[in-house]
Amino acid sequence: MSRVSLEVTVMALVLGLAGAAVVPAQVLPNPYRQVEGWATLPGGRTMGAVGGVTMAPDGQHLWAVIRCDATAPGRFGNECLDSDLDPVVKFNLDGTVADSFGGGLFIWPHGIDVDSDGNVWVTDAVAEARTPEGTRGHQVIKFSPTGEVLMTLGTPGRAGTGRGSFNAPADVVVSDSGDIFVADGHGDNTNNRVVKFSRDGTYVKEWGKTGYAPGEFRTLHAIAMDADGRIYVGDRSNNRVQIFDQEGEFLAQWNQFGRPSGIFFDEQGRIFVADSESDDLQNPGWEMGIRIG
Numbered sequence: 001m002s003r004v005s006l007e008v009t010v011m012a013l014v015l016g017l018a019g020a021a022v023v024p025a026q027v028l029p030n031p032y033r034q035v036e037g038w039a040t041l042p043g044g045r046t047m048g049a050v051g052g053v054t055m056a057p058d059g060q061h062l063w064a065v066i067r068c069d070a071t072a073p074g075r076f077g078n079e080c081l082d083s084d085l086d087p088v089v090k091f092n093l094d095g096t097v098a099d100s101f102g103g104g105l106f107i108w109p110h111g112i113d114v115d116s117d118g119n120v121w122v123t124d125a126v127a128e129a130r131t132p133e134g135t136r137g138h139q140v141i142k143f144s145p146t147g148e149v150l151m152t153l154g155t156p157g158r159a160g161t162g163r164g165s166f167n168a169p170a171d172v173v174v175s176d177s178g179d180i181f182v183a184d185g186h187g188d189n190t191n192n193r194v195v196k197f198s199r200d201g202t203y204v205k206e207w208g209k210t211g212y213a214p215g216e217f218r219t220l221h222a223i224a225m226d227a228d229g230r231i232y233v234g235d236r237s238n239n240r241v242q243i244f245d246q247e248g249e250f251l252a253q254w255n256q257f258g259r260p261s262g263i264f265f266d267e268q269g270r271i272f273v274a275d276s277e278s279d280d281l282q283n284p285g286w287e288m289g290i291r292i293g
Contacts, residue, residue, distance in 0.1 A: 038095040046070040052112040062091045065109040101147030107137045111171030118145040123169040125186040163203040171223045183220035192217040207248035224263035234260035
């Protein structure tokens with residue numbers, strides 16, 4: 001990955017984080033600079049909230065999920081409900097749009113991953129009270145690189161706890177072998193679990209529940225995988241990142257990242273954790289920003 005593409009990814013990863021009983025490392029020098037007005041949308045479209053971003057395997061494009069309507073008041077949690085705007089957008093490194101798709105398929109697009117074949121995976125983490133049953137929401141959708149729907153996981157418009165259901169899936173990551181890991185649970189009243197599927201969408205296993213102990217979660221807001229195949233979960237309301245193997249075995253937890261809502265690894269193995277929610281009310285002593293390890 002080029003340094004330019006890495007900087008673009010880091011600057012776009014303004015999502016959220018968690019804190020703990022450690023001293024926040026937030027006074028170190030910033031090696032990056034912000035590029036004002038980098039992304040431009042066609043047709044005068046206003047940039048909505050960005051749910052997630054990731055790099056394409058070629059390192060020459062950035063994929064983002066943009067919640068459709070940036071102007072409608074009081075629409076947090078269902079910004080794409082009545083919109084035909086494409087929420088899945090592919091950017092060139094100069095910030096221009098190379099492609100977009102997904103219009104009419106989501107209510108609240110949230111997490112995104114691009115697998116090693118270039119297929120794009122997007123979660124719809126719509127809140128329970130905002131879901132027209134049987135249509136959209138509570139799903140993970142797999143697209144081809146050009147926007148063809150290849151697979152859907154979950155029951156559209158219906159939250160659930162079973163093997164074929166999700167409740168506000170926040171993020172997804174796909175291993176090099178094709179196994180699918182879904183961070184299922186955007187909030188304390190959701191499932192708060194990681195669900196594993198085989199590459200063809202067959203349920204394999206799950207782990208986690210709502211709680212504070214290792215292996216328990218309170219808002220799984222992000223999920224990522226390092227080069228060794230370990231899984232990193234941004235356990236936002238517990239102010240930590242938890243680490244697991246691919247069978248769900250707990251390995252470690254890190255409490256030095258604020259309120260983690262976005263996690264990204266570069267080719268050198270550096271981790272970038274985004275924190276857009278720390279403040280005196282939600283996480284005293286911490287500041288919003290991106291923490292690099």
